[in-house]
Amino acid sequence: MTQSSPPRHAVVIGGSMAGLLAAAVLAEHATVTIIDADTLPDSPAPRRGLPQARHVHVMWSGGARAIEEILPGVTDAWTAAGAIRRSLPTDLVTMTAQGWIPRCGEKQFNISCSRDLLDAVVRARVTGLPGVSTLQQSRVRALEGTAARITGVRVDTPQEQNRLVGADLVVDASGRGSRARSWLQQLGVGGIRQAQVDSGLVYATRIFEAPAGAHEMGFPIVNVQSDPRVYVPGQTATIVPIENGQWQATLSGTRGGQPTGDPELFIPFAKGLRDPIVGELLVGRKPLTDIAVTQGTANRRVYFEKADLPDGFFAVGDSVATFNPLYGQGMTVAAQGLLAVRALLRTQGLAHPSFGREAQRALVPQVATAWELATSQDILYPGATGMKPRAGTGLLNSYVSRLMTGATTREALTAAFLQVVTMSSTPAYWLRPSVVWHVLRASDQGALKAPPLTAAERRVAGLDQGSGPVDPVGPVGQAR
Structure with missing residues (x-):
């Protein structure tokens, strides 16, 4: 925006991470x-x-790096607020479909904390930017145009019904x-x-009180995944150490x-589950919350980019695609897509007549990759409904399964x-010659047979103290 150009105004519907x-x-x-x-708190x-904020949210390194590019210093702000930067797989005890992943030097990382903390830090940074304001307790009823x-x-605001908020971009x-499809249909x-x-x-x-000393020693994330190759319901369990012990x-x-x-x-x-370790770690832990249960977790994708969208509009985040939350893709897909939108803005500007449509198309690579990864696995479970895998998916899945087997024994x-x-x-990384070379030689010989917790971690968690205390199943904050 130059001094001679008229001021531009954009409206963002939704104040969550993507917004x-x-x-x-x-x-x-x-x-x-x-x-x-x-x-907005x-x-x-x-x-x-x-409501999904009540469940585990892990910010993968791919997402953290993207958000760091958009908001420099945000990673330090998260950790200053109580989040934990975790080295992967050093600080990870995970059983994949193929077995336990060995703990070795850092390859990637994640940010472990509650979703409320993740959002609060980003919200404080964004709402503090010059020219950014909020209209809270307000519900958009329609697109204008x-x-x-x-x-x-x-917009219906606390002070006014059907208020018009003009914008160069929505x-x-x-x-x-999201009601965007309905709003657009109303406009033809x-x-x-x-x-x-x-x-x-x-x-x-459910949130539990960690055992004494666990936070100080950097107790790892512990996760037991399902095996979609076995035609039974997929069940998982995860413990993520978060802020406040x-x-x-x-x-x-x-x-x-x-x-x-x-x-x-x-x-x-x-x-x-396939291994009882998560349940064993929770025995005797004091529950701090009720159990939050969420249904309606289908993978859903809206192909806005294939429609003849009007100028001045695009959708992002869960409005475009929602994924099985177990894969932790949503925030990262949104952040990486918005980096592509930022690059587009910097080259052609907001005033470009087809900017909205081009921004929508710029989001497609990130969305499509995550969609393929999530749906190709979810459709394998009993009773799953929806689009079937594309031709050739079985061969690719066999290759990835062999790669995952190798990941249990080969550091590369x-x-x-x-x-x-x-x-x-992207998954194309798995087809690099150097990776293929290791995959061809992959085997599970020497794979771990038990969760790779250290002796010190087992002691802190009380796993080496006989049968342990009775399961806590009483009301919130109490142990029976």
Whole structure:
């Protein structure tokens, strides 16, 4: 924006991670108004419009690096607020479909904390940017404009119904419940196709008090994954150490094997997995919250980029695609996509007549990669519904399975596995000659037979003290 050009104004619908990052990117070129139906907290706190925040959220290194590019210094701000930077696989005890991943020197990293903390730090940075304002407790009811051009939104605010907020650009970041397709259809924009793959996944989370000394020693993330190659419901359990000396434990199960909100069944579910380690670690831990249960976790993708979108509009984040939350892709996909949008803005500017459509297309590579990774696995579970794998997927899955087997014994393949899982590279990385060479020689000879916890970690967790205390199944904050 030059001194001679008229001031530009952008509206971002939704103040979650994708919306905040979109606002940060747009703030270089326009004033920005973030519109959200909630009151946005000034500190880490839950909000009604983000119920999934109660569950484990891991910021992979691919996402953390992208957000760091958009908001320099944010990683240090997260850790200063209590988040934990975890080296991978050094600080990770994980059982994949093929077996236990050995712990070795850092290949990638993640940021471990509650979703509320992640959002709060980013929100403080973005809302503090010059030209960024918020319109809270306000709900967008419609897009303003025509099928050719969006010129703003109609909003119900606490002070005024059907208020017109004009804009040169409207970005829909309102999430899984987005009404953008309906709004566009009301303006005569049709043909917006949607796809879905639903494994019937349900996940349940409870926060526990970590054992004394666990936080200080840097107790690892512990995770037991399912094996989609076996035709049974996929069940997983994860413990992520988060801020304030707490353990956030999330269980999940696909159709026919879902967890419930019954506290009597939480730990037994975790003990009944392919390895009981997560359940064993939770025995005797003091629960600090009720069990939060979430359903409706289908992978869903809206192909906005294939429609004849009006100028002045694009969608981002969960409004475009939602993924099985177990893969931890959502925030990273949004951040990396918005980096591509930022590059587009810097070359052609907000005033370019087709900017919205080009921005929508710029998001496609990140969305498409995550979609293929998530749906190719989820469709394998019993009772899964949706689009079937493309021809050739079986051969690719066999190759990836062999790579994953090698990741349990070969450090080079452990690194390659993490390179893609953390979304630091696309799956094409797995087809590099150096990786293929190791895959061809992969085997499970010498693979770990038990969770690679150290003796000190086992002592802190109470695993070497006989049968251990009784499972805590009483009311919140109590142990029976």
